[in-house]
Structure formats: structure tokens, C-alpha cells
Ligand SMILES: Cc1cc2nc3c(=O)[nH]c(=O)nc-3n(C[C@H](O)[C@H](O)[C@H](O)COP(=O)(O)O)c2cc1C
Ligand code: SF4
């Protein structure tokens with residue numbers, strides 16, 4: 380599971396916290412960055428690495444919305460539909476995306492290229508409407524801008 | 534080139550101190566050339582108690598939502614004792630309508646680092662964790678970069694500025710959960726657990742992170758600290774509203790021409806913020822309603838904004854609160870039922886499920902509101918909605934329950950007619966109550 384480099388990072392991180400349990404989130408992030416999602420097998424390995432129970436790791440993974448237990452599409456598009464974005468037309472952005480991708484919110488395109496989701500406020504309310512593709516924020520959206528974004532996805 | 538957002542001409546004059554328009558201020562050399570880390574030096578020459586006293590005298594109040602006096606909070610930390618002490622800097626920033634801490638990470642990260650160091654010195658803390666929401670990957674990297682520079686300039690770590698003081702600063706990345714902004718949930722999250730809020734008391738200053746005395750402060754709160762030390766408590770206390778002074782980062786979103794984060798003294802009239810700072814409402818439309826301080830604060834009617842100012846007392850008197858100063862503006866054509874339904878869905882989604890009134894109640898609020906949204910509600914649902922909200926308020930472990938109830942309660946009080954209009958059984962000739 381964790382590659383050499385990440386295992387080294389784990390050792391460094393141990394100095395930052397008085398317990399190994401505190402490394403649960405940082406290590407799960409490493410797993411997800413490496414594998415794209417957190418499988419049950421990885422959870423087992425994280426539990427052993429940190430000397431915590433599998434149930435603990437499972438509880439943490441399922442509590443936080445950013446950890447995926449299944450692989451997601453190559454590009455994960457999340458459209459903020461919370462209040463500030465809604466006031467500036469997030470619904471139009473969502474339906475435009477559904478139309479262009481041919482999937483509904485919550486689905487993945489058949490070629491596994493794109494997963495489309497709605498999300499809660501991402502702290503970009505003044506630059507609404509917005510969406511995130513992975514960690515990249517795209518703000519002040521218009522349908523045209525969305526089209527260009529989709530064209531740029533490999 | 535990166536610059537913080539600039540503001541057009543406004544009535545209240547203000548020169549930014551939290552987000553000054555200095556090019557490349559995020560770079561440590563630029564920050565130091567402008568006098569950066571001078572406040573740290575000054576603080577290290579003071580006794581820790583003197584630093585706390587200075588922060589008390591400044592009347593700084595927390596920018597994380599509850600406006601708690603920062604100096605007083607710091608003074609709760611035990612002075613003696615052998616246990617470790619911790620500082621948590623809260624950068625979870627997940628309250629809808631709030632996007633200000635992000636500006637500090639991006640434009641002035643060293644101000645946050647310097648403030649963190651001063652806070653640690655004042656409270657005798659040797660480890661601080663800056664908790665940042667997982668979605669802010671880009672901003673986490675920006676702060677990490679600044680922190681590395683501060684470490685390599687020997688401003689953080691061992692024997693800071695040859696004072697003999699040693700403290701570490703670590704960044705902890707969240708993973709998507711609004712509730713982790715609640716201080717006790719945040720500590721559980723740092724401990725590597727699910728973000729369940731803890732029952733209080735005990736309070737964090739006694740039993741916090743890993744059972745040790747802990748202080749939790751918002752990112753913007755901490756960023757104000759170097760300003761207080763540098764310019765003095767008297768100067769700071771004289772900025773803006775006397776009982777809630779200082780510079781304030783106001784995030785404006787919704788129906789305005791120039792949404793964004795604006796730094797201003799506390800106490801600027803909301804109408805000035807909307808019309809002067811944020812360029813007014815598109816199409817010169819009227820304002821139907823505003824939410825003044827993030828989605829958890831009570832809604833205000835547009836006609837009731839005259840004379841209301843962006844500070845704790847004025848907004849309290851108006852029936853709301855300053856919260857995180859995330860001002861959401863809604864024009865005359867806004868469907869407020871759709872707005873409140875979306876807000877209710879958010880709280881339902883974010884409830885951690887520990888307490889029954891919150892877990893069940895937030896679901897009920899949302900379900901009832903979707904009935905209104907679809908035009909399928911009955912007149913009796915108006916009272917039922919209020920009843921459910923009232924049963925959540927004050928009956929839960931943490932304030933998320935209240936945060937879910939308040940917007941619904943205030944929307945019902947202020948705009949009852951909108952709800953009644955969406956019912957199926959309102960007699961056609963019945964007057965709509967105002
Ligand atoms: C549900 C909930 C979410 C919160 N989210 C945040 C947040 O994202 N950032 C924050 O600073 N405070 C948040 N708070 C407030 C914190 O509990 C705490 O009061 C604050 O961080 C203290 O900092 P201050 O005294 O500097 O304001 C939240 C509170 C609740 C009840
Ligand atoms: S009030 Fe809601 S979010 Fe807070 S502890 Fe109870 S169930 Fe969890």
C-alpha cells in the first residue's frame with residue numbers, strides 16, 4: 380500500500396502528534412492520493428500501521444465526506460449548490476453539466492471519465508457560481524466557461 | 534501578481550491592515566521588509582501576562598462566529614501545571630456565505646503564523662495545530678510554503694529569535710465535515726477520530742486536546758493579534774465599534790454587483806456595504822432580505838436595514854448576529870422558500886447524528902420545507918415547522934442544532950406570508966398575514 384516516500388512521511392508525522400491515532404486522517408489522505416480511494420484492504424493496513432482497530436479506521440473513513448470507499452471517475456466535478464451559489468445560478472450550471480455529460484447529478488459517465496456531484500459550500504461564495512474538479516476551484520461560471528472546462532478534460 | 538481584492542470608493546475610509554494591498558506579501562522577504570515579525574519580537578520582550586493583558590485591553594472578539602472576547606479566553610488557560618498546552622487555529626471555514634479565512638492563507642499567511650506564535654508565547658504553548666478544511670488543498674499548500682519559509686528563517690521551532698522560546702506549528706487537513714469547525718469536534722478530528730462534538734463542561738481550557746488545556750481561535754482572530762501588539766491596544770480599541778472593535782473581513786455574496794471579501798472597521802452600515810463597497814444590487818433591484826453573518830444567522834428584511842451596522846451589538850439589536858460577517862444579499866425576486874429549503878438541507882446533511890432533536894429535527898425541517906417548495910404544504914404545517922425548530926433550539930450538545938433552527942425561525946417570523954402563500958388549503962379570501 381503506502382509507497383516508500385509516504386512511509387517516510389508517516390515517520391516524520393509521528394513526531395507531530397503524541398499518539399499514532401492522530402495520524403489517521405493524514406495517513407488516509409496519503410492512501411487516497413496514492414490509490415484514488417480507500418479500499419477495505421487499505422483500511423486494514425492503516426489500522427495495523429497505526430496500531431488502531433479496523434473499526435476505528437472504518438468509522439473515520441465513513442464519517443468524512445471527502446474519503447471515497449469506491450473508485451470515482453477520473454475527474455470528479457462537484458458543483459456547489461449552497462445558498463450563495465444558488466442565488467447566482469448554480470442550478471443552471473448543474474443542469475448544463477447534466478445535459479452535456481449525459482448523466483444525472485450523482486452519476487459517473489459510462490466511460491468512467493467524469494463523476495458529477497453536488498456539494499455543500501466550498502468557501503467561494505463571493506465568486507459564485509462555482510465548481511471544483513478535484514482540488515481545483517473554478518469560479519464565476521457561465522455555461523460557456525463550463526463548456527471550455529469540459530473540453531480541457533483529458 | 535497576486536493582490537487582495539480591492540474595493541471601490543466607499544464612505545468609510547479604511548487602510549487595510551489584515552489584507553494590505555502589498556504585492557507578493559505572501560513571500561517572507563516582502564513580509565519582513567514591511568516590518569513583519571516585528572510584533573513577535575515585541576511580544577517576546579514582554580511577559581506572557583502582559584501580552585494577554587494587551588489583547589484584553591484591545592477588546593478583540595473572536596471572528597469565528599460567537600464574538601467571544603479573545604483576551605478573556607486566553608486568560609482561562611492555566612498558568613501552572615506540568616501538562617502540555619495546545620492552541621488550535623480554526624480554519625475549517627465551512628459556514629455557507631463565509632470565505633474570508635481563505636484570503637488570509639492566500640494573501641497574508643505570515644500574519645497568521647506570527648499571530649499564532651504570539652498566542653503561543655502568551656499562553657505558554659509549545660505546539661499549535663492549524664486545522665484547515667480538506668477542500669482548501671490549494672490554500673493548505675500556500676500556508677505550508679509560508680510555514681516552511683518561517684521555519685527556515687528560524688521564526689518557528691527552537692529558540693525563536695534567540696529568545697529561548699520554542700514552539701512548533703503544524704497544519705492538520707480536514708476531510709469534509711462542517712461540524713469539524715465546532716471546537717470540540719475539531720479537537721476530536723485532530724486526535725484522529727470522527728468529528729463528534731463533546732459535551733461541555735469540561736471546557737477546552739481545562740480538558741482539551743488529548744485531555745490537556747487547549748485554546749481554540751479562528752484564523753482571522755489570530756491574524757488580528759500582531760496588529761494589536763504592533764499598534765497597541767489603545768489604537769485597536771479605537772477602531773470601529775467600541776464594544777466590538779477592529780478591522781473586520783466582510784464577505785459579501787449573493788445579489789450584488791461586486792461580491793468579495795472587504796476589509797473594513799466594524800460598525801459599517803449594512804446598506805453602505807451593499808451599495809458602496811459591493812457596487813449595489815444588479816439591475817437596481819430592491820433588497821428583499823439579507824443574511825448578515827453566514828447561513829446560521831437570522832434573516833433580516835430588506836426594509837429593516839436602515840441604520841443596522843456590521844457589529845455584534847447593532848445586529849443583535851436588529852434581531853440577528855454578526856456571526857462570521859458573511860453577508861448574503863437577496864434581491865426582491867428571490868424565492869425565499871427555495872433559499873431556506875436549501876439551508877435546511879445543509880444542516881440536515883451536516884448534523885453528526887449524536888443528539889435526537891438535531892438528527893431528527895433537521896430532517897423534519899428539510900422535509901417540511903420541501904413540501905412548501907413544491908406547493909404541497911398545508912396551513913397547519915406553518916405552525917408545525919416552527920414547532921420543530923423550537924424543539925431543536927437549546928436541546929442539543931453543540932450549537933449546530935441552534936444554527937439549524939435560527940434561520941427557519943427567523944424566516945417564519947419575518948416572511949410568514951411567503952410560507953402561507955405556498956400552502957394548498959389557504960382560503961382564497963384569507964388575508965395573508967404580514
Ligand atoms: C457547527 C459549528 C461550526 C463552526 N464552524 C466554525 C468554523 O468553520 N470556523 C471557526 O473559526 N469557528 C467555527 N465555529 C465556532 C467554533 O466552535 C469556535 O467558537 C471558534 O473557532 C472560536 O474562535 P474565536 O473565539 O476566535 O471566534 C463553529 C461552531 C459550530 C457550532
Ligand atoms: S447538535 Fe447536531 S451536530 Fe451537534 S452534536 Fe448534536 S447531533 Fe451532532
Ligand code: FES
Pocket residue numbers: 459460461462463464465499500501502503504505507509629630631
Ligand atoms: S455557497 Fe457556494 S461556495 Fe459558498
